[in-house]
Each structure stands twice: as C-alpha cells, then as structure tokens.
Amino acid sequence: MQSFRTEIENPIVEKDIIELEKKIRLFKEGKVDEERFRSLRLARGVYGQRQEGVQMIRIKLPYGKVTGDQLHRIADVSDEYSTGRLHITTRQDIQIHYVSLDRTPELWADLEKSDVTLREACGNTVRNVTASEAAGIDTDEPFDVSPYAHAVFQFFLRNPVCQEMGRKFKMSFSSSDKDTALSYIHDLGFIPKLKDGVRGFKVLLGGGLGSQPRHADVIYDFIEVEQIVPLIESVLRIFDRHGERARRMKARMKFLIKDIGLESFLQLVDEERKALAYQSYPIETSGFDLDLSKVGLKVPNVNIADVAPYEEWLKTNVIPQKQEGFYAIGVKVKLGDFYTDKARKLADLVKEYAGDEIRLTLRQDILIRHVRKELLPFFYSELQELGFTELGYNSTLDITACPGTDTCNLGIASSTGIAVELERVLKDEYPEYVNNQDVTIKISGCMNACGQHNMAHIGFQGMSIKANKLVAPALQILLGGGVLGDGKGRFADKVIKVPSKRGPDALRFILDNYKSNAEENEDFLKYYDRQGEKYFYELLKPLSDTTNLTEDDFIDWGHDEEYVKAVGVGECAGVVIDLVATLLFESEEKNNSAEESLAQGRWADSIYHAYTAIVNTAKALLVAEGLNTNSQASIIKQFDEVFVETGKFAIDGSFSGLAYQIKKNEPTQHFAESYLKDSKAFYHKADQFRKHEVES
Numbered sequence: 001m002q003s004f005r006t007e008i009e010n011p012i013v014e015k016d017i018i019e020l021e022k023k024i025r026l027f028k029e030g031k032v033d034e035e036r037f038r039s040l041r042l043a044r045g046v047y048g049q050r051q052e053g054v055q056m057i058r059i060k061l062p063y064g065k066v067t068g069d070q071l072h073r074i075a076d077v078s079d080e081y082s083t084g085r086l087h088i089t090t091r092q093d094i095q096i097h098y099v100s101l102d103r104t105p106e107l108w109a110d111l112e113k114s115d116v117t118l119r120e121a122c123g124n125t126v127r128n129v130t131a132s133e134a135a136g137i138d139t140d141e142p143f144d145v146s147p148y149a150h151a152v153f154q155f156f157l158r159n160p161v162c163q164e165m166g167r168k169f170k171m172s173f174s175s176s177d178k179d180t181a182l183s184y185i186h187d188l189g190f191i192p193k194l195k196d197g198v199r200g201f202k203v204l205l206g207g208g209l210g211s212q213p214r215h216a217d218v219i220y221d222f223i224e225v226e227q228i229v230p231l232i233e234s235v236l237r238i239f240d241r242h243g244e245r246a247r248r249m250k251a252r253m254k255f256l257i258k259d260i261g262l263e264s265f266l267q268l269v270d271e272e273r274k275a276l277a278y279q280s281y282p283i284e285t286s287g288f289d290l291d292l293s294k295v296g297l298k299v300p301n302v303n304i305a306d307v308a309p310y311e312e313w314l315k316t317n318v319i320p321q322k323q324e325g326f327y328a329i330g331v332k333v334k335l336g337d338f339y340t341d342k343a344r345k346l347a348d349l350v351k352e353y354a355g356d357e358i359r360l361t362l363r364q365d366i367l368i369r370h371v372r373k374e375l376l377p378f379f380y381s382e383l384q385e386l387g388f389t390e391l392g393y394n395s396t397l398d399i400t401a402c403p404g405t406d407t408c409n410l411g412i413a414s415s416t417g418i419a420v421e422l423e424r425v426l427k428d429e430y431p432e433y434v435n436n437q438d439v440t441i442k443i444s445g446c447m448n449a450c451g452q453h454n455m456a457h458i459g460f461q462g463m464s465i466k467a468n469k470l471v472a473p474a475l476q477i478l479l480g481g482g483v484l485g486d487g488k489g490r491f492a493d494k495v496i497k498v499p500s501k502r503g504p505d506a507l508r509f510i511l512d513n514y515k516s517n518a519e520e521n522e523d524f525l526k527y528y529d530r531q532g533e534k535y536f537y538e539l540l541k542p543l544s545d546t547t548n549l550t551e552d553d554f555i556d557w558g559h560d561e562e563y564v565k566a567v568g569v570g571e572c573a574g575v576v577i578d579l580v581a582t583l584l585f586e587s588e589e590k591n592n593s594a595e596e597s598l599a600q601g602r603w604a605d606s607i608y609h610a611y612t613a614i615v616n617t618a619k620a621l622l623v624a625e626g627l628n629t630n631s632q633a634s635i636i637k638q639f640d641e642v643f644v645e646t647g648k649f650a651i652d653g654s655f656s657g658l659a660y661q662i663k664k665n666e667p668t669q670h671f672a673e674s675y676l677k678d679s680k681a682f683y684h685k686a687d688q689f690r691k692h693e694v695e696s
Contacts, residue, residue: 045118064092068351277604330393336364404445413462417557
C-alpha cells in the first residue's frame with residue numbers, strides 16, 4: 001500500500017485510508033471481529049453486496065455536485081477497480097459494484113486526488129447531505145442553499161459526534177417551498193425562508209420511510225442560517241446518547257421521538273447547547289456564484305436535420321434558470337445507470353461549454369447547469385450521440401427504482417426488471433405521460449424503501465407470494481403518496497399484493513380507470529381521495545388471484561430462472577455485535593483520539609472522544625455481565641445500578657456524574673484536559689477490574 005500513501009496531501013485523509021488498509025489486514029488475519037470490521041468499512045463507504053466476495057462502493061457527493069474533473073476521476077476508478085458502470089442513487093451518490101475488498105484503500109486514495117470521498121457514505125453516520133438539484137438556479141428560490149448544504153457536509157464529516165451512532169442520519173436542503181429535496185421524510189429537513197431580508201430555514205425533524213413511514217415535525221418555522229449547525233450538532237448528540245442500539249429496526253430518529261416525545265426531545269436538545277463549541281456558526285457563501293460572463297462563449301455551428309424531436313426535447317428536458325439567458329438540461333438516466341465512456345464525454349462537454357458541473361438528482365438523473373440559450377442546439381446534438389436526449393426528465397416516465405435483487409442483500413423481488421417493463425408500457429401505450437409531472441412512479445425491492453415507493457403516487461414494493469406450496473415474486477401496490485410542498489407530504493396506502501408479472505396490468509388498470517372517471521382538471525391524488533383505497537382494492541383484486549398462476553409467474557422480471565426468495569443480512573447501518581475485549585480496545589483508541597484533538601486545540605472534539613471512551617468502557621463491563629445495552633443513556637444508568645450502587649465497582653460519586661460532565665461544561669481547554677484525565681483513569685480501573693474478573 002506504500003505506493004499511494006505519499007500522493008495524498010491531506011494527512012487526515014491519509015490516516016483514514018491507512019486505517020482502512022490496516023483493519024482489512026487485521027480482519028483477514030482473524031484479529032478483528034467481523035461485526036466490528038463491518039462497522040468500520042461501512043463508515044468508509046464499503047458495502048457488502050449480494051454476490052459473495054465483492055463489495056459495493058458508495059461515493060459520497062454532497063448535494064449531488066460533480067465537476068468535470070471529478071467525473072473523469074470517478075470514471076477512471078470505475079474502469080480500474082470495477083466494471084465501468086456507474087449507478088446514481090436516490091441520495092445523489094454514485095455507486096460502483098463488484099470491487100475487491102483488498103483494493104478499496106487504493107480506490108479511495110485515487111478518488112481523493114480529485115477531492116472525492118467515501119467517508120461516511122454508509123454506516124451509522126451522517127449520510128450524504130442532499131439538496132434540490134436546481135439549488136442556485138431555481139427561479140423560485142429565496143437564496144441558494146448549496147453553501148449551507150456544503151457547510152453542513154464539511155462540519156460533520158469525521159466529526160466525533162456522529163461516527164458510531166445507533167443508526168444512520170439523513171438531512172436535506174430544498175431550494176424552495178416546492179420542497180423538491182423532500183424535507184418531510186428526513187431526520188432533519190431544511191426549507192429556505194426570508195424574513196425581513198434575513199436568511200433562515202424552516203426546519204423539520206424526525207421524518208423517515210421504511211416499513212413505518214413518519215412525517216417529520218416542524219420544529220422551527222424560521223431559524224437564522226447561523227444557527228443551523230449548532231442545532232444539528234445538538235440533535236445529533238441527543239440522538240447518539242439516547243438512540244436505540246440493540247434493536248436495529250427501532251433505532252432511527254423517528255422511533256426515539258415516538259418513545260420520549262417531541263417536547264422532551266427538544267428540551268434535551270436545548271440543554272445540550274452549553275456543551276457546543278459554537279453557539280453560532282456563520283457560513284461562508286462566497287465562491288458559489290459562477291462568473292457566467294466567461295461561460296459558454298464558443299458556439300459551434302450545428303444543423304439539426306429533424307427539428308420536431310428537438311422541439312419536444314426543449315419542452316420536456318430543458319429548464320430556464322434564474323440567470324437570464326441560461327438554461328439547465330435534464331438528462332433522463334434509466335434506472336440511474338450509465339457508463340464511463342459516456343461519463344467522460346459528458347465531463348468534457350460541461351467543462352468546455354457549460355459551468356463545469358453537473359448535479360445528480362434525487363430521481364437518479366443528471367442536471368447539466370449554466371448552458372447558454374444559443375448553445376442548446378449544440379448540446380442536443382452532442383447529448384443525442386451519447387443517448388442522453390430521451391424525453392421524460394422528471395416525468396411519470398422517469399421511474400425511480402433501487403437495485404433490488406440485482407446486487408442488494410435485502411432485495412426480495414426485482415425492482416429494476418419491473419421498472420424497465422413499466423417504462424415500456426408507458427412509452428407504447430400511454431404517451432401522454434412522457435411529459436406529465438403530476439404522477440410519480442417509484443419502486444423498491446423490499447420494505448426499506450430505498451426506491452421511495454411509499455411516498456409515490458403509484459408505488460411498488462418487492463415481496464413474495466405463496467401459491468400451491470411454491471413461492472412467486474410479488475409486488476405490493478401502494479397508492480396516494482406525494483409531495484405537497486413547504487414541508488408537507490403524504491404517504492401511500494398499501495392497497496393490494498399481486499404477482500410481479502401482473503404489475504404492468506395493475507398499472508394499466510389504474511391509469512385507464514383514472515382516465516375514464518376523473519373529473520375535469522382533477523389530479524391523481526384528488527381522484528384517489530375521492531374514490532378511496534377500497535375502490536382501488538376492488539379494482540385490482542382480480543390480479544391478486546393466485547389459483548391461476550402460470551410457469552411464467554414464477555420467473556421474476558429480468559430473469560430467466562425460477563424465482564428463489566433469498567434475503568441476506570442487510571448492511572444498511574447494521575447494529576454491531578459487541579465483544580468485551582474489542583470495546584475496551586476501542587475505548588483506548590478513543591482516548592488516543594482525544595489526546596490528539598487536545599494537542600491540536602480542538603477541545604470539543606477531544607471532549608466527545610473522551611465521552612465515547614467512558615461510555616464504551618462501561619458498556620464493556622455490562623456486556624461481560626450479559627446485560628443488554630440499548631442506548632448510551634441506558635448504559636450510564638445501568639452502570640450505576642449494577643456496579644456503583646452495589647459497591648462492586650468503586651468510584652467517586654456516581655458514574656452518571658462522571659459521564660454527564662459533558663453536558664454541564666463548556667468545551668474549554670481546562671475541561672477537555674480534566675475530562676480526558678477522568679476518562680483514562682476510568683478506563684485503567686475498568687481494564688484492571690475486567691482482568692481480575694477473568695482470572696478469578
């Protein structure tokens with residue numbers, strides 16, 4: 001691994017990559033527990049896939065922004081370490097598949113040469129910070145949210161507060177009240193507002209999808225921009241401390257709020273503010289406004305022979321920017337998959353003739369920004385050669401689907417296969433939906449909703465169904481979800497389950513019924529509400545009959561072999577199985593990190609590392625007793641009850657008094673030094689206690 005280490009200029013990044021390489025080696029030597037290793041690699045964007053022996057790599061691209069050079073770098077990496085295919089996710093990341101674990105440190109090092117990271121793209125961390133792809137060019141936006149999304153990404157990357165939480169944490173920034181970044185389904189969602197000329201955000205907390213979707217609560221109608229980073233840190237600290245850790249399915253923020261109540265949660269958040277390094281955090285916004293006077297000055301001559309398709313493309317795929325004379329071009333990317341040869345040509349195109357950036361979208365597409373009006377014919381011609389002028393950007397035809405059983409361990413039925421077939425049906429039989437943006441179709445391969453199926457007007461969820469002692473692939477059909485704007489949205493109803501091969505007929509039944517019976521100017525959601533869930537259940541009920549299945553019904557879309565339900569162990573921030581020795585070892589590492597932060601003058605970071613070491617150490621002794629430790633708060637409480645109050649483990653005062661110094665003191669140098677000293681002393685005493693217990 002020596003050949004690439006010296007090429008990385010950032011010592012923090014270099015240390016990260018060396019650590020990954022070291023842990024891979026220790027894991028293969030049997031010196032690191034498999035579950036602990038899984039936690040570490042997930043936090044470095046390395047995710048096990050359905051096929052044994054290879055990894056999916058998730059590349060973290062804050063708010064979906066990618067420059068021409070970065071796209072070239074990603075393409076080079078995909079060719080070198082993978083198959084040349086790039087997959088855009090619904091969180092504006094890029095994934096590449098079939099990567100050898102041994103090569104992941106080298107892959108990461110290559111990406112970092114163009115300031116692209118894998119860090120915290122997976123795992124129990126702050127995931128990619130998403131934003132409306134039109135941020136900065138949106139004609140309806142109060143201001144550009146890109147600088148704020150970027151600042152949040154930077155502040156919490158490698159931040160000790162959010163490295164080993166009970167579950168993942170997701171944030172979004174919408175560009176306007178249209179809420180195209182879907183604030184209501186996020187742990188924290190932000191919608192920009194202007195109040196008397198002052199910039200701020202409407203803030204929503206505790207949303208989520210999955211098997212139990214929850215609409216986020218509005219916690220602020222307006223908070224000034226300087227307050228968003230302190231607010232986020234306070235929320236993360238409380239989530240880290242009180243969030244569930246033993247029961248993975250109950251570990252998201254939405255369940256914590258349900259358990260303790262929104263008011264109590266916000267009180268804890270407010271009480272935490274004293275411990276923060278920043279009571280206010282100004283965000284730099286310069287450098288985000290492109291000098292458009294220098295963009296796209298060269299206009300090649302282009303002759304478009306067939307004008308009609310070009311004019312249709314202008315209507316469906318070209319969007320006016322708020323910058324006069326400039327346009328954005330939407331590229332519909334089927335299932336989010338495109339290849340490195342096209343990626344390189346696209347990178348060169350935007351670098352030379354546009355604003356040298358693309359934004360990946362939440363619907364797995366590409367938005368090219370800052371294109372002069374006079375360059376639109378040229379872009380059409382160039383994109384047409386790449387196969388990137390297909391109509392229907394952001395339309396009903398633009399179906400969102402997760403990878404499903406193609407590569408994901410949790411996939412139950414093929415989401416990509418049915419997506420391809422539904423798109424074919426729409427193109428051939430319902431051309432009026434090519435430019436319809438009022439109906440969305442989304443598909444997930446399982447209940448985890450990576451394809452966001454339960455917030456779509458028409459959603460499909462991969463399932464299985466039994467018939468004559470055999471198992472066939474199936475689809476749960478959901479109806480009535482959608483984005484309403486300004487932080488409001490609705491979740492779809494689970495209407496009925498049908499065999500997968502009848503999914504296209506289900507879509508036909510729904511669209512034909514809507515066309516025949518909708519009142520004038522009645523949109524789909526109003527029509528659904530008027531008719532009701534039971535009406536659609538009866539409409540689709542004939543398709544659910546399993547007494548008349550054919551051989552074809554037992555073969556999933558996109559496959560030629562009989563369906564087998566094979567669900568593996570999911571790695572969507574899976575909860576770690578803890579070993580006592582490993583926990584104590586990690587406590588020692590955390591204290592070392594606290595020492596490093598202290599030496600660098602980062603008092604708040606040092607304090608949080610020391611706090612984590614204290615809690616980990618206590619957890620180790622509780623685990624040794626066979627006790628459940630489902631949150632940091634419960635660890636602190638139990639340690640007092642089991643060890644301190646019984647006299648089994650002597651300590652001055654209470655353990656809660658020791659641990660909770662973190663929320664009662666400002667992050668000064670004096671407190672950081674004192675707290676680290678306490679943490680080390682507690683670790684040393686616990687280590688000796690454990691050795692005595694083992695030996696006796």
